[in-house]
Amino acid sequence: MTKKLFYxxxxxxxxxxxxxxxxxxxxxxHIELNQTAFYPEGGGQPCDKGTIEGLEVSYVYEKNNKIYHIIDREPPKLHLLKCAINWERRFDHMQQHLGQHILSACFHKLFDAKTVGFHLGNEFVTIDITLNNISPVQIEKVEYFANQVVFNNLHVKQLYPTASKLSELPLRKPPKVKENIRIIEIDQFDFSPCCGTHSSHTGEVGVIKIRKWEKIRGNIRIEFVCGNRALKDFYWKNDTINKISKLLSVKDIDALSGVERIFSQYNSQKKEIRKLKEQLLDYEASTFYQSAYIVNNIKIINNIFDNRNFEDIRNLAAKIVSKPDVIVLFGLKNEKAQMILSCSKEIDINMTKVFKEVCPIINGRGGGNAHTAQGGGDQTSKLEEALKTAQDIIIHQYLV
Structure with missing residues (x-):
């Protein structure tokens, strides 16, 4: 059995x-030491990392009461190895894990909500709590309560109670093991069975900040950060708010209203642009229709566009073929060659069949239905040839 110095x-x-x-x-x-300060992965908490005789420890795990440290090379000696943990990583985990205990206890005390899931990730920490819904006001209340626990710098103890003593403790949740039960007590505020690492005083958590929340499988998932992670979260958010307020020439407290005003203007302008664009397409469709090439009373429009949006070209074609007795053969040159072949609903021509005959010319692929087919290929230089071929097929096989 490895002696656990971290306890x-x-x-x-x-x-x-x-x-x-x-x-x-x-x-x-996989190195087993007679004693170790490296915490192995477990209880929702990642493992410690560090060095053994200067060799990087990439992972630590526990199996059969023995703790193993994974390194790339065998250590040069067997006795009195110098070992060091990555303290920044350890302290971060201590802050986050104790912060989780505090936050879970606050949810339990304020709303009788149990914590049924816990994940300590590289950037954020999450807990799943047994609530169907939660409001911003409730979140603010929990967050304030949790940070008062932090600011009061309560003493954190680890207890190994006997069975009789355990039954007397107001545990927030039952232990998952039946022996060697370890209880983390936050100075009469919270008692919770746990095998992880925690700061000895709540003040070392620094601050607890809830970032967001969402409904997950009937529960609420809370995402939060503590201590140095919360400080980093504040850094970038404060920097972002300052940059936004500078761009809008408003005070930082007015940044949200400034963004909302611009967003409202943007939506209005977007509607106006959509309306003007629709009018332009109507005018363009009418122009093409009036100037079409006519064969046996069927209008044929053959045109290639450069650097246009394909969705606009498709909408333009749809507007034109909504009129009677017209065939549209449109091509578009951007990074690739695109085609759309379409006809009025009363014209008896299978446009997909025509498309499949000419599509190989541009080394393309696509499909559609009897009235409209579309697709694209990589041979942009042959787009004009493909449309000309499609027009010849339509004229000679269907119209003449």
């Missing part, structure tokens, strides 16, 4: 240890 002194950063065993698995060395 004796959560702030121990360096230690010496002897190798108890070495296993080589897939080119990696």
């Amino acid at each position: 004796d002194n959560i702030y121990q950063k360096e230690f010496t240890a002897n190798i108890a065993s070495v296993k080589e698995i897939d080119g990696k060395f």
Whole structure:
């Protein structure tokens, strides 16, 4: 059994240890030490990282009460190895994990909501709580309560109670194990079974900030950050607000109303642009229709556009063929060659069949129905040839 130094002194950063065993698995060395300050992954918390005799520890796990440290090379000696944990990573996990205990306790005390899921990620922490819905006012209330617990700098203790003593504790949730039960107590405020690492005082959490929340499978998922993560979150948000307020020439507290005003103007302008665009397409459709090439009373429009939006060309074709006795053969040159072949509904021509005959000319693919077919290929230089071929097929096989 590996001696767990991280329970004796959560702030121990360096230690010496002897190798108890070495296993080589897939080119990696799994080192068991007689004692370790490296916390193994478990209880929703990622493992510690660091070095053993200068060799990088990439992962730490526990199996059968033995803790293994994965490194790339076998250590140069077996005894008195110098080991060091990555303190920045450890302290971050301590802040986030204790912050989770505090936040979960606040949800439980204020709204009788249980925490049924916990994930400590690289950027954010999430908990799933048993509420169907939650309001911004409730979120603010929980967040304020949680931070008062932080600011009061309550003492955090680890307890190993007997069975009789355990039954007397007001546990927020039942333990998942039946022996060696470890309880994290936040100075009479919260009692929760847990195997993770936590700061010894709530003040070290710094601050708890709820970032967002959403409904997940009947529960509410809360995303939050604590301590240094909350500070980094504040940095970029404050910087963003300052930049927005500078762009809008307003005070930072007026940034939201400034953005809302611009967004409202944008929506109005977008509607006006859509209306003008529709009018332009109507005018363009009428112009093409009036100047069409006529064969046996059928109007044929053959045209290639450059650098237009294909959706606009498709809408233009639809407007034209909504008129009687007209065939549209449109091409578009952008990064590739695109075609749309369409006809009025009373014309008995299978445009998809015509399209498939000429599509290989532009090395293209596509499809459609009897009245409209579309697609594209990479041979832009042959787009004019493809449309000319389509026109010849239509004239000679269907109209003459």
